[in-house]
Amino acid sequence: MLLQGKTVVVSGVGTGLGHRVAEAVVRDGGNAVLGARTEANLVKTAAAIDPAGGSTAHLATDITDEAQCAALAALAVDRFGGIDAVVHVAAWDSYFGGLADADFATWQGVLDVNLFGTLRMTRACLPALRDAGGGSVVFIGTQSAVAAPTQVQQAAYAASKGALTSAMYSLARELGPDRIRVNTVLPGWMWGPPVEAFVRFTAQAEGVEEAEVLARLTSRMALPDLAGDTDVADAVAFLASPRARAITGQSLLVNAGELMR
Numbered sequence: 001m002l003l004q005g006k007t008v009v010v011s012g013v014g015t016g017l018g019h020r021v022a023e024a025v026v027r028d029g030g031n032a033v034l035g036a037r038t039e040a041n042l043v044k045t046a047a048a049i050d051p052a053g054g055s056t057a058h059l060a061t062d063i064t065d066e067a068q069c070a071a072l073a074a075l076a077v078d079r080f081g082g083i084d085a086v087v088h089v090a091a092w093d094s095y096f097g098g099l100a101d102a103d104f105a106t107w108q109g110v111l112d113v114n115l116f117g118t119l120r121m122t123r124a125c126l127p128a129l130r131d132a133g134g135g136s137v138v139f140i141g142t143q144s145a146v147a148a149p150t151q152v153q154q155a156a157y158a159a160s161k162g163a164l165t166s167a168m169y170s171l172a173r174e175l176g177p178d179r180i181r182v183n184t185v186l187p188g189w190m191w192g193p194p195v196e197a198f199v200r201f202t203a204q205a206e207g208v209e210e211a212e213v214l215a216r217l218t219s220r221m222a223l224p225d226l227a228g229d230t231d232v233a234d235a236v237a238f239l240a241s242p243r244a245r246a247i248t249g250q251s252l253l254v255n256a257g258e259l260m261r
Contacts, residue, residue: 010086011088017187017192018090064113073124111160185252190229191228
């Protein structure tokens with residue numbers, strides 16, 4: 001098992017990717033410490049992936065609040081004795097538009113969650129990662145940060161995630177001497193709740209079958225199916241694990257080959 005006996009903090013545990021990452025951690029033998037703003041999502045995920053309750057802990061956490069980040073890190077240490085990895089799924093991805101119609105106050109909010117919130121949560125976990133003799137930090141980025149999609153405009157989201165990926169390079173250098181690895185997973189069109197909703201909405205708006213909308217997306221891929229949130233979670237689990245002990249400062253596209261770099 002990739003994560004046997006390891007403790008992984010997962011921020012942004014909702015109904016999609018965060019749930020899948022937490023599920024992968026427990027499946028691969030680890031302890032998952034779950035954070036999200038919505039307590040109900042945490043309770044639901046913990047019950048689904050760990051009915052006996054021995055491998056999970058959770059705490060309602062807003063990563064824009066430094067004290068709440070510290071409390072989630074402390075929970076991991078108190079419950080399981082330390083932290084071996086932290087995975088950042090929490091993000092504000094629901095603001096759409098480009099520059100011409102930009103509300104920069106909202107852009108600042110997006111940056112506060114996606115960039116600064118992620119860095120706050122990482123910093124809160126650093127003492128425990130150092131005490132463990134090293135570990136892994138995994139950011140969730142987006143393919144949109146390196147190749148803007150034509151179907152939607154998400155300039156603020158892409159910019160915030162691009163900034164986070166740039167920060168990754170500096171953190172990999174800064175934290176490397178402590179044997180803390182820092183990597184980013186970049187999903188493309190990822191089959192899960194958000195893309196399912198996009199397909200449904202587009203099909204209804206255009207009066208076509210959902211299969212037609214999905215076919216437009218998959219026609220861009222080298223593989224005939226979209227990557228799913230479970231595929232992204234599996235990539236995260238690998239990077240969080242000791243199997244990736246020599247990998248740091250890297251961005252991994254999980255996108256069924258839509259974009260190749």
